[in-house]
Amino acid sequence: MLLVYTHKISPRLNYVFKHICTRVLGIDVTFTTKVEKFIAHDSIKMSYTKQALGNEFFVKSNDLLFEQGLNDIEINIMDWGGHSKCFFFNGDKSAIPFDIFAASFYLLSRYEEYLPHVKDEFGRFTASESIAYKHKFLHQPVVDIWAYKFKEALQKQFPDFEFPTKTYSIKPIIDVPNPYRYKLSGIMRTIGGTLKDVFRFKFKSLYTRFMVLMHFSHDPYDTFKYVINKQKQSKFRFSFFFLLGEYSTYDKGANVNNKSFISLIKHVGDYSNVGLKISYFAIDDADVLKKEKTKIEDIINKPLRASRQSFSKLNLPETYRNLIELNIKEDYTMGGYVNEIGFRAGSCTPFLFYDLDYEIQTPLKICPYHVMDFALLKHKSLLDKKRVLNNIINEVKQVNGQFVSVFHNYTLSYSDRWSGFKDLFNIILESGNNEN
Missing domain, CATH: 3.20.20.370 (Glycoside hydrolase/deacetylase)
Structure with a gap:
């Protein structure tokens, strides 16, 4: 079980850690705000807060997981590892240079869909409004990619811990x-469809319609x-x-x-x-x-x-x-x-x-x-x-x-x-x- 030390256990933090650790990577996760409990834990552990306690596995936290409601968030997209994009840069002292947990929460919660945006003719949020489309990472499951990068970093720190395997x-x-x-259309819809076919000169459709209705065609x-x-x-x-x-x-x-x-x-x-x-x-x-x-x-x-x-x-x-x-x-x-x-x-x-x-x-x-x-x-x-x-x-x-x-x-x-x-x-x- 992964133990996470943090200064505050918020609903957002609990939600996104359990998605990345449990749903994606298959490991249980629990949290503590007590340094003594964290130090005493003799298995895989990490801290997620503003300042490292010592030389433990540490990911510097963004404020997003400790906020409530919607705020105007500045997002700067950067490359990571040559084939993935990231945001919420958190400095060189962190084991991972981006807060993947805050970034994952932003995407999973669909934070951007709550913010003002232009809808299409059906009232839908469109791809062109999303940061993933704008910054060309829509084609990648970045949350899962980040999770596996997180797993790699943990494995280096805890080589004896056995991670479960998941399959495609x-x-x-x-x-x-x-x-x-054509079947089950009813009389009125059949008549209406027939007239449309005639007036639009869709004689192939007209032929198929009646072949189906007369059970001569599929x-x-x-x-x-x-x-x-x-x-x-x-x-x-x-x-x-x-x-x-x-x-x-x-x-x-x-x-x-x-x-x-x-x-x-x-x-x-x-x-x-x-x-x-x-x-x-x-x-x-x-x-x-x-x-x-x-x-x-x-x-x-x-x-x-x-x-x-x-x-x-x-x-x-x-x-x-x-x-x-x-x-x-x-x-x-x-x-x-x-x-x-x-x-x-x-x-x-x-x-x-x-x-x-x-x-x-x-x-x-x-x-x-x-x-x-x-x-x-x-x-x-x-x-x-x-x-x-x-x-x-x-x-x-x-x-x-x-x-x-x-x-x-x-x-x-x-x-x-x-x-x-x-x-x-x-x-x-x-x-x-x-x-x-």
Whole structure:
């Protein structure tokens, strides 16, 4: 067990040390403000304060972990070790020249998302507003990289201490805003879609629509048999997120009362985890969210564990507070951004949500995703897509993290737009299944 001496045990300090030491590195950590207890400890230990006690392993602390509320923080980004960026420089007397704990807290708590910023048309925090994007380290899980550098420094000081080993894993996410392109649309939507196809001269779409409706052709969005077969071959559980919200400008899913749709969800649940894709209007309306949660629990016959927000929209801290209020345990909305690949919170290790307004660690586990299918579309060739995908996978492998990808059910269809995406999905699965 790692013992940390500090001048003050704050909720922020407790939170970030437990993420880095326990969640990332797998070692237990405890704290003390008493010098006598620290000196008497005969195992691995360090001090985290303003001044070293003696010649112990010492990391000079920034004020961030001992503050409350939001403050105007000056952040100067610097290079560290030739391949990583850091901030909160703390001088040469520290065993590590940056306060990695304060920096990690800044990223994990999403401190910058509480500060004034420009939102996109859906009200989302954008990549271009983040320090990781501005300073070109969005593509790296810097929190995990810092944690392993911290581990290396500790090992030099305590060579007899055995650190546990962690292995790379994957978490494939299948987002289902609409299970079918043409099936289960209902009469009015079918008529409306038919008229649109005619007026826009989309005769190929019109032909496919009626071939599907007359059961002569397979619905292009119906890729569930393919994905379930892949699930059977994988040692990692996939997670499907189904949209059950009302038809609206933003959400155009299937009718939740349709028996075929209900049967599909139950069938998928026999093989994989099933979660709720929260509708756009439920994100800011706790009553609507509660109704959607009740609907899916009635279908899967067990408490809802995990969620994803429609359009990957987050309003911090309200979005997460609503999930906590309804006892939802995990959320998969925090990502590298819809159109960017990377690590929004700087980590590829799931972490607990810290509410900066209340200054408390909450029980909600945030499982950040690192690539969404749409972000790969900006790369023209399949070769470039594979190169970019393999690069981000390797970043996660180097720190034994969990690689989370978000693909939609229609991504794995035979549509020209998504050509080659089955190959990309297989690269992800193979990266996990090939690990010992």
